[in-house]
Amino acid sequence: MIKIDKSLINNEVLHALSIKSKKVTFQRNEIVAEAGKTCNYIFFVRKGLLRSFYYDRKGKDVTNWFASEEMIITAAQSFFKREPSFLGIEAIEDTVVRAISYEQLEEMFQEYHSLERFGRLVMTEIMMAVGKKAIYLQVKSAEERYHELIKTYPDIFYRAKLGHIAGYLGITQQSLSRIRANTT
Amino acid sequence: MIKIDKSLINNEVLHALSIKSKKVTFQRNEIVAEAGKTCNYIFFVRKGLLRSFYYDRKGKDVTNWFASEEMIITAAQSFFKREPSFLGIEAIEDTVVRAISYEQLEEMFQEYHSLERFGRLVMTEIMMAVGKKAIYLQVKSAEERYHELIKTYPDIFYRAKLGHIAGYLGITQQSLSRIRANTT
DNA sequence: TTTAACATTTCACCTATGTTAAAAAACAGA
DNA sequence: TCTGTTTTTTAACATAGGTGAAATGTTAAA
Numbered sequence: 001m002i003k004i005d006k007s008l009i010n011n012e013v014l015h016a017l018s019i020k021s022k023k024v025t026f027q028r029n030e031i032v033a034e035a036g037k038t039c040n041y042i043f044f045v046r047k048g049l050l051r052s053f054y055y056d057r058k059g060k061d062v063t064n065w066f067a068s069e070e071m072i073i074t075a076a077q078s079f080f081k082r083e084p085s086f087l088g089i090e091a092i093e094d095t096v097v098r099a100i101s102y103e104q105l106e107e108m109f110q111e112y113h114s115l116e117r118f119g120r121l122v123m124t125e126i127m128m129a130v131g132k133k134a135i136y137l138q139v140k141s142a143e144e145r146y147h148e149l150i151k152t153y154p155d156i157f158y159r160a161k162l163g164h165i166a167g168y169l170g171i172t173q174q175s176l177s178r179i180r181a182n183t184t
Numbered sequence: 185m186i187k188i189d190k191s192l193i194n195n196e197v198l199h200a201l202s203i204k205s206k207k208v209t210f211q212r213n214e215i216v217a218e219a220g221k222t223c224n225y226i227f228f229v230r231k232g233l234l235r236s237f238y239y240d241r242k243g244k245d246v247t248n249w250f251a252s253e254e255m256i257i258t259a260a261q262s263f264f265k266r267e268p269s270f271l272g273i274e275a276i277e278d279t280v281v282r283a284i285s286y287e288q289l290e291e292m293f294q295e296y297h298s299l300e301r302f303g304r305l306v307m308t309e310i311m312m313a314v315g316k317k318a319i320y321l322q323v324k325s326a327e328e329r330y331h332e333l334i335k336t337y338p339d340i341f342y343r344a345k346l347g348h349i350a351g352y353l354g355i356t357q358q359s360l361s362r363i364r365a366n367t368t
Numbered sequence: 369t370t371t372a373a374c375a376t377t378t379c380a381c382c383t384a385t386g387t388t389a390a391a392a393a394a395c396a397g398a
Numbered sequence: 399t400c401t402g403t404t405t406t407t408t409a410a411c412a413t414a415g416g417t418g419a420a421a422t423g424t425t426a427a428a
Contacts (some may be wrong), residue, residue, distance in 0.1 A: 056323040064186065064319070080308045109304075112296045120293075120304035124264045127311035130318055131260070135248070138354035139240040139319035142415070162376060170322035175415055178376050316391055326385070346406060362408050369428100376423070386413075393406070398399100 001153055002126050003070055004044065013112050014023035019107060021098040025051075026091035033064070035088035041099040048095025051158050052087045063167040066092075066156060076126070082178050083176070092160060142171045185337055187254050188228065197296050204292060205282040210234075210275035219272035223259035225283040227237050232279025233343050235273070236271045237351070247351040250276075250340060260310070276344060326355045327363050 006014065026032055032050060033039045043050070045067050052064045052075060063086055067073035078085030079102060088110070109116045136145050146169055150157050156165065166176040190198065191279030205228070210216055216234060218224045228232070229251050236248045236257060248271055251257035263286060293300045320329050330353055334341050340349065350360040 009244055042309055054319075062323055066238040076308075077312050081312075089317055109301065113300065116297065116304060117293065118299045120300060123307040123311055124260075127307055127314055128261050128265075130311055130314045134314055134321060135238075137318060172416060173376075173416080174378085178415085183375075345404095357406075358387080358388060358408085362385085365407075370427100372426095372428085374423100374425080376421100378421075379419090380417100382415105384415085385416075387411085389409090391406105391408075393404105395404075397403090398401085 001066055002072055002122075002129055004072055008121055008135055009118050010114060013108075013115050014096045015102065016112070017115075018098070024097050024099050026095045026097070028091060028094050029035075030046075031088060032091055032095075033075055033085065033087075035086060036132075038082060038181070039078040039085045039087075039089070040078060040086055040101050042072060042074040042102075042105065043097040045073065045102070046070050046089075046096040046098060048097075049087055049092040050095055050097075051068045051168075052089045052090055054087050057061055061136045061163070061167060063160075063164045066153070066160065066168065068155070068159070073120070088126055092164070105110040105126075116129050131152065137170055142169060142175060143183065144167045146176065147183075150164060185250055186235050186256055186306070186313055188256055188306065192305055193302050194298060197292075197299050198219060198281060198303070200292060200296070201284065201299075202282070204288045205284045207242065208283050210279045212278050214275045215272060215274040216275055216281075217259055217269065217271075219270060220268055222266060223262040223271075223273070223332075226263060226286075226289065227273075227281040227283050228256040228281040229253055229255050229257065230282060232274040232280055232281075234281075234342070235275055235276055235344070235352075236273045236350055237348075238271050245347075245351060247344075248346045250344065250348075250352065251256050252336070252339070252343070256306070276348070284289045321354055326353060326359060327367065329353045330363055333365075 004112075004139060009017075023046075027050070032043065047069060049066065049068045050073050051066050051121060052073060053061055054064060056062050065073060075085035075087040077083070078087070082102070087176065090112040097129070105119075110121060136148065140148070144166075149165070149169065162176055166173040169176065188288070189211035192199070195308050207230075208227075210232070216227070219238065231253060233250065233252045234257050235250050236259060239247055240250060249257060257273060259273060260272040261267070262271070262317040264285070289303075293303060319331065324332070330349075333349070333353065344362055349356040353360065
């Protein structure tokens, strides 16, 4: 759930980005990046909804992150460290993205100092978003986490499955169902 | 718990950093950055141990992060976004740091493209460390989180108070004491 | 329109962690 | 070394959320 603030990039770089990136479409339920393989792309979502996910020790599917219109998503650790990913990414809806490969992005970082800066600022945004999630998991109840999620990202309620949302919140789908029943 | 890999910076920039930064010492229990105020410095720890912390809704002190030798710490959201901090930072031991102000760091980012790049890489490391913490809180039991912490950062066991560690793990100090009793 | 697959809710019971309070242990200053 | 303070442990009880299973609801293909 990281929105990109394009006003931080100048037009020249924005143009270069649009040339280097390619448009890709995915169908609902299609795998966008496979767990176990190195993730070579960062995706800018134009239309649709994606989630990254992994399997916990007991084999349960856990949603790690969502991304919809104007947001970015990748398997960050794999993409930036060039190693196999423990995260998979899938399209939850029919989705259109623009994808930039690691090599292309690296080239552009070399070429445009201002993009390197933008990259640092985006990474700072991501870090704070992830940090906020950690703090919520650290001190808020499941119910509070749920209400906060729906408040800041209302359409997730209609667009994602209960089990996906529950996994993201770190609870079971039964617990989330119970929370909904208690508070609606 | 973010170690800095200095091999990613060239000597010229490293030298400039050491000139622009200043050495500061703090006594055990001294406040290094106050919650409610904008945090103007990023700290590179030379000696000692620090923690960042906040108060949850019920007023309970919760440790957010630790930093010891060769690590960095700041109130990231405040420092990078230039806004009042919800985090405080305190020295847990007598501590020596090198501090760089936001203005100085900004100047240096403008001057050295390679530092901007380094900043992006460091931010990526931080993001992944925070992401790992979030995942642990999402799917691991308190006991697993405790053992992982002690495994990856053994001296925290001797150097930090039980209550600080418990807060970091997202549990009460009584629960952590119980976990220790069960497994020692 | 029926049926099969999938998603959500409900329920009874269980367990990890929280809460409150007190005892024990460790530590720091005189 | 003694003493007051802080930290850690222990214990009894409370509760949020997990588990497994079944019931109900929804969707979409045939």
